[in-house]
Amino acid sequence: MGSKIGTMGTEELEQLVITLEPRCRKRQSADRAAVIAPVAELDSLMRKLRDEHLLSFDLLLDHTAIDHIQEGRFELVYLLYSTRHGHHLMVTCDVDRANPVVPTVSEVWPIAHWQEREVFDLFGIGYDGHLDLRRVFLEDDWKGYPLRKDYTDPDMLEPA
Amino acid sequence: MSVTVRTLSELLMPPSVADSPLSTQEYFVNMGPQHPIAHGSLRIVLLLDGETIRKVIPVPGYVHRGIEKMCEHMNYRKIIPLTDRMDYLSALMNNWVVARTVEMAAGIETNARIETIRTIMSELQRLQSHVLWWGVLGMDLGAFTAFLYSFRDREIIGEIFEETIGARLTMNYIQPGGLMYDILPDFVSKVKKLLGYLRPLINEYDALLSGNAILQERLRNIGILDGKDAISLGCTGPVLRASGVPYDLRKVEPYGVYDKVDFDVVIGTKGDCWDRYYVRMEEMRQSIRIVEQLIDNLPAGPYMVTKYNARLKLPKGRYYGQVETARGVLGAFIYSDGDGDAPYRMHFRSPNFNNLWAVTHIAPGWRIADYISIQSSLDLVIPDIDR
Numbered sequence A: 001m002g003s004k005i006g007t008m009g010t011e012e013l014e015q016l017v018i019t020l021e022p023r024c025r026k027r028q029s030a031d032r033a034a035v036i037a038p039v040a041e042l043d044s045l046m047r048k049l050r051d052e053h054l055l056s057f058d059l060l061l062d063h064t065a066i067d068h069i070q071e072g073r074f075e076l077v078y079l080l081y082s083t084r085h086g087h088h089l090m091v092t093c094d095v096d097r098a099n100p101v102v103p104t105v106s107e108v109w110p111i112a113h114w115q116e117r118e119v120f121d122l123f124g125i126g127y128d129g130h131l132d133l134r135r136v137f138l139e140d141d142w143k144g145y146p147l148r149k150d151y152t153d154p155d156m157l158e159p160a
Numbered sequence B: 001m002s003v004t005v006r007t008l009s010e011l012l013m014p015p016s017v018a019d020s021p022l023s024t025q026e027y028f029v030n031m032g033p034q035h036p037i038a039h040g041s042l043r044i045v046l047l048l049d050g051e052t053i054r055k056v057i058p059v060p061g062y063v064h065r066g067i068e069k070m071c072e073h074m075n076y077r078k079i080i081p082l083t084d085r086m087d088y089l090s091a092l093m094n095n096w097v098v099a100r101t102v103e104m105a106a107g108i109e110t111n112a113r114i115e116t117i118r119t120i121m122s123e124l125q126r127l128q129s130h131v132l133w134w135g136v137l138g139m140d141l142g143a144f145t146a147f148l149y150s151f152r153d154r155e156i157i158g159e160i161f162e163e164t165i166g167a168r169l170t171m172n173y174i175q176p177g178g179l180m181y182d183i184l185p186d187f188v189s190k191v192k193k194l195l196g197y198l199r200p201l202i203n204e205y206d207a208l209l210s211g212n213a214i215l216q217e218r219l220r221n222i223g224i225l226d227g228k229d230a231i232s233l234g235c236t237g238p239v240l241r242a243s244g245v246p247y248d249l250r251k252v253e254p255y256g257v258y259d260k261v262d263f264d265v266v267i268g269t270k271g272d273c274w275d276r277y278y279v280r281m282e283e284m285r286q287s288i289r290i291v292e293q294l295i296d297n298l299p300a301g302p303y304m305v306t307k308y309n310a311r312l313k314l315p316k317g318r319y320y321g322q323v324e325t326a327r328g329v330l331g332a333f334i335y336s337d338g339d340g341d342a343p344y345r346m347h348f349r350s351p352n353f354n355n356l357w358a359v360t361h362i363a364p365g366w367r368i369a370d371y372i373s374i375q376s377s378l379d380l381v382i383p384d385i386d387r
Helices: A010-020 A039-051 A112-123 B008-012 B067-071 B076-084 B088-106 B112-140 B144-165 B187-210 B213-219 B227-232 B238-242 B273-295 B351-356 B358-362 B368-378 B382-386
Strands: A034-036 A059-068 A073-081 A088-096 A101-103 A126-128 B026-031 B043-049 B052-059 B317-325 B328-336 B345-349
Touching (some): A010 A034, A010 A039, A039 A088, A059 A112, A059 B328, A059 B345, A073 B328, A088 A101, A112 A126, B067 B345, B088 B317, B112 B273, B112 B368, B187 B273, B213 B273, B213 B368, B238 B273, B328 B351, B351 B358, B351 B382, B358 B368
Parallel strands (some): A034 A088, A101 A126
Antiparallel strands (some): A059 A073, A073 A088, B043 B052, B317 B328
């Protein structure tokens, strides 16, 4: 659905992003234009995605994470939308599960400030440069990060 | 381009000294978690200087039930009832976003009858939600009569849902592959009667509340949210449209049968509380218009295209589908690992979570009484923030 709408096709969009940031790769098994960005390039890529006039992704629709516990990594997912061109892009970023730290994108899109707080609260991802990294739903003294696949809690019916 | 010039003294002095010759003290006040304007459990910490708000710190989480974690242990049909409990005033649209994403991922084609009934039901619910919001906004600002009117009319829409769906709030109606039940034979005539009843009522609402001088004073020019800021703050729905951005999924990326009906995207010009108020008032009229165009020509066909107890297994991949609820863009992100019929990871992009944070941007500088208008005009539903 999302990939067909807008002026640019999926292939064209992915190719343009890779031209802008050559260290990005295409992300397979996604339902729209999707790229994998290395952690080191995430900040500069996001700024280019917002500012490049052919792309102008001005709305960060959603940010979340996936815990690939078998492969020892977290996958961060950013869903971008451009209100000017009407196209969607999924940016994913793999980060080591033992030391999950990525640069914040809250300077690029202010809403990321709170979306990142949610991911920090539930996954324990650290955001470098975030000005107010606090838990958003759970108590400040909560132990562990509930959406991780290895999270256990004495009150859970089926321990992981 | 806009250039904001700041002064050093503004940065170094506490705000109270910067704009007042008197020395005052700043203090924190807790609004909530139990406060009438929260419409649920939302704690707001205000940093006040006298009655002027300096800083707003929203503290959500009092209704956090871990719906996303629960989804990881359930198949896609069992997820539907959980979504009712997020934004309970848009329960049908919440059902629809899961149904739609799963249908797109599994390649299920529904028929025209299913899509038309889904659209009618969603618009009726949008109408019901906006009617309730209107009354509650009136109550928040001290006009209790509006609340009584809205609850009276909300019941009448609720009865139509109850007759077809069997529930008034937690619908569990729109399923992947179709609908839970077909509509009853007298559904069409009852909806027509309802529309005939509601159409003049919206004008009555205007006459009762919109023209009121006190209401206008409390909404006009209060809490102005610029269109550019609204986009960067992730706002969607009536909040974004009131700031003059014509982003409505029903027009931009039509789903259901929205591409076959004629309706207008209502936008504001200024982005103040009044614009957010009036955008919703007009959206009620547009919803009536949409239902009127659809109700006469309901296509024939089955109400479910898959077997109800068929196992839904999605191929490995990342899927994201969205619908426009009464409060903005609701998205469902599914990551399926290809084995098992439960999602490996399910995430909801909730419109209320993203709209909430606009208060931290627009409320500072206004008085506590204005804060009531600002939060009321954002129309937040707390369980959808917390999930």
